[in-house]
Amino acid sequence: MRFLLNLSFRFKVPLWGSLLIVGTAAIISSTLLLRSYGELKSDLLRDARSQGGTMAATLFSAVLHDQVWRAYEIIKAPFRSESGKSPGQAESIVVLDRRGLVYVSTNPESMPMLADFRQLSPEFPALADAIARPGSETRVLESEGSDHLFVSTPIREEQAHLGTLVQIYSKKVLYSRFLKSAEQAALIAFLVIVLLLPIGWYWGQRTAVPLLRLTERVEELGRRLPDDLAPELYDYQDELGRLYQAYNRTLQQLREKAQIEGQMIHSERLAAIGRLTAGIAHEVNNPLVGMLTALNTLRHHDELSPRMQKTLTLIERGLLQIKDTVGALLVEAKVKSRDLLPQDLDDVRTLIEPQAREQGVNLQWHSQLQTPLPLPSSSVRQVLINLLLNAVKASGHGSDVGVDITTAESTLSIIVVNGGQTLTDSQTEHLFEPFANTGDRGRGLGLWVCYQIVRQLGGDIAVESATRDGNAKTSFKVRLPLGVRQ
Amino acid sequence: MKVSRRAFLVSCAALAMTPATPAFSTRALRVGMTPAFLHTQHGLLADWRGYMESKLNRQVEIVQRDSYRETMDLLRLEQLDFAWVCSYPYVYLKKQLRLVAVPLYRSRPYYSAYLIVSEKNRHIKSLSQLRGKVFAYADPYSLTGSLVPRYQLREMGEDPEKFFSKTFFTYSHRKLIEAVADGLAQGASVDGYVWDSLNALKPEITGRTFPVSQSIEFGFPPIVARRAVAEGDFAAVQKMLIGMYQDQQGNALLRQLNLNGFIYGIPELYDGVAEMMRAFGES
Numbered sequence: 001m002r003f004l005l006n007l008s009f010r011f012k013v014p015l016w017g018s019l020l021i022v023g024t025a026a027i028i029s030s031t032l033l034l035r036s037y038g039e040l041k042s043d044l045l046r047d048a049r050s051q052g053g054t055m056a057a058t059l060f061s062a063v064l065h066d067q068v069w070r071a072y073e074i075i076k077a078p079f080r081s082e083s084g085k086s087p088g089q090a091e092s093i094v095v096l097d098r099r100g101l102v103y104v105s106t107n108p109e110s111m112p113m114l115a116d117f118r119q120l121s122p123e124f125p126a127l128a129d130a131i132a133r134p135g136s137e138t139r140v141l142e143s144e145g146s147d148h149l150f151v152s153t154p155i156r157e158e159q160a161h162l163g164t165l166v167q168i169y170s171k172k173v174l175y176s177r178f179l180k181s182a183e184q185a186a187l188i189a190f191l192v193i194v195l196l197l198p199i200g201w202y203w204g205q206r207t208a209v210p211l212l213r214l215t216e217r218v219e220e221l222g223r224r225l226p227d228d229l230a231p232e233l234y235d236y237q238d239e240l241g242r243l244y245q246a247y248n249r250t251l252q253q254l255r256e257k258a259q260i261e262g263q264m265i266h267s268e269r270l271a272a273i274g275r276l277t278a279g280i281a282h283e284v285n286n287p288l289v290g291m292l293t294a295l296n297t298l299r300h301h302d303e304l305s306p307r308m309q310k311t312l313t314l315i316e317r318g319l320l321q322i323k324d325t326v327g328a329l330l331v332e333a334k335v336k337s338r339d340l341l342p343q344d345l346d347d348v349r350t351l352i353e354p355q356a357r358e359q360g361v362n363l364q365w366h367s368q369l370q371t372p373l374p375l376p377s378s379s380v381r382q383v384l385i386n387l388l389l390n391a392v393k394a395s396g397h398g399s400d401v402g403v404d405i406t407t408a409e410s411t412l413s414i415i416v417v418n419g420g421q422t423l424t425d426s427q428t429e430h431l432f433e434p435f436a437n438t439g440d441r442g443r444g445l446g447l448w449v450c451y452q453i454v455r456q457l458g459g460d461i462a463v464e465s466a467t468r469d470g471n472a473k474t475s476f477k478v479r480l481p482l483g484v485r486q
Numbered sequence: 487m488k489v490s491r492r493a494f495l496v497s498c499a500a501l502a503m504t505p506a507t508p509a510f511s512t513r514a515l516r517v518g519m520t521p522a523f524l525h526t527q528h529g530l531l532a533d534w535r536g537y538m539e540s541k542l543n544r545q546v547e548i549v550q551r552d553s554y555r556e557t558m559d560l561l562r563l564e565q566l567d568f569a570w571v572c573s574y575p576y577v578y579l580k581k582q583l584r585l586v587a588v589p590l591y592r593s594r595p596y597y598s599a600y601l602i603v604s605e606k607n608r609h610i611k612s613l614s615q616l617r618g619k620v621f622a623y624a625d626p627y628s629l630t631g632s633l634v635p636r637y638q639l640r641e642m643g644e645d646p647e648k649f650f651s652k653t654f655f656t657y658s659h660r661k662l663i664e665a666v667a668d669g670l671a672q673g674a675s676v677d678g679y680v681w682d683s684l685n686a687l688k689p690e691i692t693g694r695t696f697p698v699s700q701s702i703e704f705g706f707p708p709i710v711a712r713r714a715v716a717e718g719d720f721a722a723v724q725k726m727l728i729g730m731y732q733d734q735q736g737n738a739l740l741r742q743l744n745l746n747g748f749i750y751g752i753p754e755l756y757d758g759v760a761e762m763m764r765a766f767g768e769s
Contacts, residue, residue, distance in 0.1 A: 068654030069622070069661060072670055108669040109606060113620045113652055 009211050014204030021196045025189040036181050040174055045151065047088045048167050049138045051078065052153035056165045059095060059155050063103060063162045068113070071095055071104045075165075079106060091148070091170040095155070097163040100128050123148060131164050147171045210234035214247060225254055267455075270432055274452055277434060281330040284322065292319050328445050329434065331452035337376035340412075342369045344377045345384070345405060352388045360397040367405040373412055374483050379453045380412075386446040387416040387476050394420035394474065410482045411459075417475040423465040431463060454478055514545035515719065518557045518569030520707070530742050537735055541726040553657050554627035567715050568723055572707045574629035577759045578768070583710040584720065587727040588751030591744070595755060596703040597679045599630035602695040604669045611698060613638055613673075621650040622671035624662045629759055631659055634701050635675035637762040660684060667694035679706070683744040705755030709748070724750070 007015070055074060062071040075093040094105035096117050105111035111120055118125045123146050130141050131152045141150040149169040155162045210233050220226040228251060234244050295316050298304075304312065345367050356363045384403075391401045395418045402417040423431065430436040432451035435444045454461045459480035466473060517538070519531065531548055538546045549566060551557045558575050560566045562582060576583060588595040603610045610616060613635065624631020632655075636646040654671070656662045659680035665671045678700065685692040709727060711720050730736030731747035740747060 066654070068652075068670075069656040069665060072665070072668075076668075104670065113670070 009208040010205065011208075013208045014201040017200035017204050018197055021200055022193060025192050029185040029189045033178070033182055033185050037174070037178050040177055040181075041149075044088050044169060044174065045140055045149070048090070048149075048151040048169065049140075049153075051090075052138050052151050052165055052167055055093075056153040056155045059165060060157050060160075060162060063095065063097075063155055064160075068104055072106075075104065075106050089173070090167045091173075092168045094166045094168065095163055096128075096131070096166060098161065100132070103163055127152075127166070131166070149174075207240070210240060210244070214240075214243060217247065217251075221254075225251065225258060266429075270451060271455075273433055274455075277329045278331075281326045284326050285330065288319060288323055288326065292316065292323070295319070328449065331449050331456070337378040339372040340369075340375045340377040340380050341372050342367070344381050345369055348381055348384050348388065349403075351385065352392065355389070356392050356401065359392050359395065361392050361395045362398070362400045363392075364400050364402040366403060368407060369405055369412075373407065375412060375457065375480055379457065380480070383450045383453050383478060384414060384416075386450045387414070387478070390446055391416050391418035391420075391474075391476075394418050396420055407482070412478075412480045412482060414478040414480075415475055417473060419472055420474060422467055422472045422474055423463065428463060428465065432461070450478070454480065457481075514547045515542065515568065515723070516547045516549055516566045518549045518551070518560055518566040518571070520551075520554050520557045520569065520571050520575070527742075530739070533742075534739055537730075537739055538723075538726060541729075542722055544722075554625045558627065561710075561712055564712055564714060566712065567719065568709060568711050570707060570709050572625075572627065572629050573705050573756050573759050574633050574763070575627050576708055576710055577756050577763060578627065579710075580753065580760075582713055584713055584715070585751045585753055586709040586711050586720065586724050587748035588708045588755060589706050589743075589748055590746040591679050591706055593746050595706045595749060595751060597630070597677065597706045598703045599634040599675045599701040600678045600681050601635070601673065601675050601698045601701075602663070602666050602681065603673045603698055604666050604671070605694055605696065606669060607672045608696050610673070613699070614642060614644075616673045617644075617649055618651045619672035620652045620654075620670070622662055622665045622674040623653055623655050624659050624674075624676070625655060625657050628659070628677075629704060629707075630677040630701070631662055631675055633759070633762055633766075634704075637765060638701070640765060663691060663695055667691050673698075675701075679744070686744065702758065704758050705751070708751055708756075 004012075004015075058074050059071055061067075062074060075095060078089065078093070090106075092105060092107045092111065094107075094111050094117070095103040097103045100117050102111050102113055102115045102117055102120075104113060111117075118128045123143060126143055127141055127150055130139070136154055136156060138151060138153045141152060147170065149171060151167040151169070153165045153167075155165055210229075213229060213233060217226040217229060228248055229244055231244065231248070234241055295312060299309075299312060349363070349365055353363060388401070388403065395401050399419040400417075401419075402415070404413075404415040404417075406413045432447050434448040436448070451461055457480050459478060461476065461478045464473075464475050464477070515538075517535075531550075535546050535548050549557075549560065551560065554572055554575050557566070557569055557571060558579060561569055561571075561579060568586060571579075576585075591597055601613055603616070607616075607619070621635070623635070626632055639646040639649050656665050659677040662671075662674045662676050663681060663684060666674045666676075676695075681692060681695075681697070709723075711723070727748040728750065730740055
């Protein structure tokens with residue numbers, strides 16, 4: 001039983017459904033059969049009573065005048081019909097005289113004239129007792145375990161009682177007719193089952209399969225975020241449909257949460273890196289400035305050998321390179337700068353266009369900016385330049401780089417799109433870290449600088465890189481809130 | 487049944503009392519048929535009636551009754567002009583009847599009684615072994631079906647009324663055979679001519695009966711006429727019957743009747759019957 005209950009719904013639902021169908025068919029069939037058996041019996045008895053009544057009335061004069069042959073012809077009449085053995089046909093009919101002896105019977109061989117009825121069959125003594133009880137009505141006598149039904153009718157007119165007519169019916173006739181209807185009922189039940197079972201099975205599968213999919217996904221939840229359930233798998237508003245919706249809703253929330261967590265970790269890491277680099281840069285910068293000043297002083301005050309001169313120049317070049325790098329790391333977005341003008345953006349365009357042409361890249365420029373914006377112009381320009389340089393570099397010959405600059409709801413939005421190779425997941429993961437993309441050209445600080453500037457200005461920068469319909473597309477979206485300048 | 491018969495007899499008596507009128511001379515000839523033989527062969531009777539009408543040039547009415555007694559009553563009451571009766575009623579009513587013709591069965595004017603028993607009693611070889619059994623008679627006025635077995639018992643020194651445990655009448659030889667075939671009666675004495683004829687037609691019935699013995703021969707049931715029948719009618723009917731074998735239609739009828747023809751009979755043919763009747767004080 002446990003095994004059955006542990007079965008998958010895929011089998012359990014259709015199985016229960018089938019059991020239900022088979023059970024229903026069985027119950028209905030057997031009920032109908034029982035009823036038909038009862039009706040068969042009552043039909044038989046009704047016919048028997050009416051036949052008995054008519055026969056007894058006709059027999060009266062025959063028995064009264066001791067016309068044995070006529071009595072025989074009367075009781076034999078039902079057996080002479082051309083229709084042969086009809087289902088309502090008695091097995092035998094016997095006329096008993098007042099003493100309980102056989103007056104005449106349709107089976108003279110087994111029930112000869114003058115034989116004592118009681119001694120003819122073990123069933124008969126009880127029957128004879130029942131017949132002997134006074135009464136003028138037709139009686140149905142059925143003894144336990146007997147496969148015969150007896151209908152007795154007294155042969156009497158007014159006070160004259162001449163004997164009893166006994167019709168003996170075999171229940172086998174009833175059984176055989178019952179079997180015939182049972183066969184029909186079984187056939188119909190079988191047809192119903194054949195018709196209903198596939199429907200039940202299909203319906204079971206329809207319920208079970210969505211449930212299975214749901215179960216599989218919920219089981220996956222602990223390990224990873226599973227896929228959505230396609231709504232067309234179960235597009236109804238019942239409990240299962242609602243479960244689907246709830247599952248999808250929960251999954252959506254989990255995804256969002258995971259994404260937010262990922263973003264938080266990412267930005268926290270970037271912030272930590274930023275603080276670290278800024279700290280190091282400051283610590284390096286201060287002695288560096290001292291060292292460069294000392295170097296300069298040394299050059300002007302002492303007579304130096306050419307060899308020393310050469311060495312000093314070497315040191316100075318190294319220190320300057322360090323200063324450059326450190327300077328680049330020391331991003332200071334909120335330097336005093338004038339407001340951003342539309343002209344600034346045009347400058348950037350002018351600056352980039354030659355490079356784009358050189359690369360064979362088509363620059364699609366869309367700017368809505370009409371009025372000055374309260375944003376540090378130099379920082380914004382730097383961000384835009386960095387992004388554009390990257391985009392141009394990433395783009396292949398003959399492709400487009402799109403620039404879209406809009407303002408809405410006190411936010412400046414810059415979108416730079418290129419059609420170059422898309423970024424890998426790990427590239428995206430570390431995109432905004434310093435020296436992350438020390439690829440073919442540059443130091444790999446461009447995006448890090450962009451990120452630092454944008455964060456310092458209270459904005460955000462995001463990247464989307466994907467291939468859709470065979471077109472690679474990588475877009476950087478920068479959003480800068482207006483009016484955060486101090 | 488009894489009541490209606492009584493009513494019928496009363497009406498017959500009433501008819502008999504009305505004086506004869508000239509209209510009677512042109513009335514149909516009434517021919518009675520006892521159920522001695524082919525009681526149920528109505529088609530044959532209709533054909534025979536048609537044959538008689540064409541030969542006699544006169545309307546013929548066939549009258550059938552269930553028992554010999556009724557036919558005898560009709561003869562006595564002059565309700566019948568001619569009748570085919572069993573030899574016993576003929577002898578019984580000899581004074582009122584004239585012998586018209588005697589059928590030829592197997593080319594002879596004789597027949598005999600067969601003692602038959604049912605399948606269960608096949609071991610029985612003689613009438614004496616049927617003591618205490620159920621025995622069926624054809625008709626109280628049947629020679630082979632009643633008088634013969636009763637006479638045989640009497641000859642054996644037995645009382646026919648007590649020899650059997652039960653007796654009953656079937657009022658027809660054919661039914662008598664059926665009663666034995668069904669086992670209702672364990673034995674019966676049956677008209678040998680009827681048994682043979684039925685054996686040819688329906689062997690499935692006679693096959694369930696078993697002839698044990700055959701009686702001596704008696705004169706075959708004759709065609710008789712009421713004494714008062716006009717001589718011309720008597721002669722015409724006699725000529726018609728005796729000439730039956732001479733034409734095709736008559737021959738066909740005789741074949742169906744399982745007879746060879748009719749001859750002029752003599753009353754002495756039935757002396758054996760009269761002797762048996764005397765034994766019972768009936769003649």
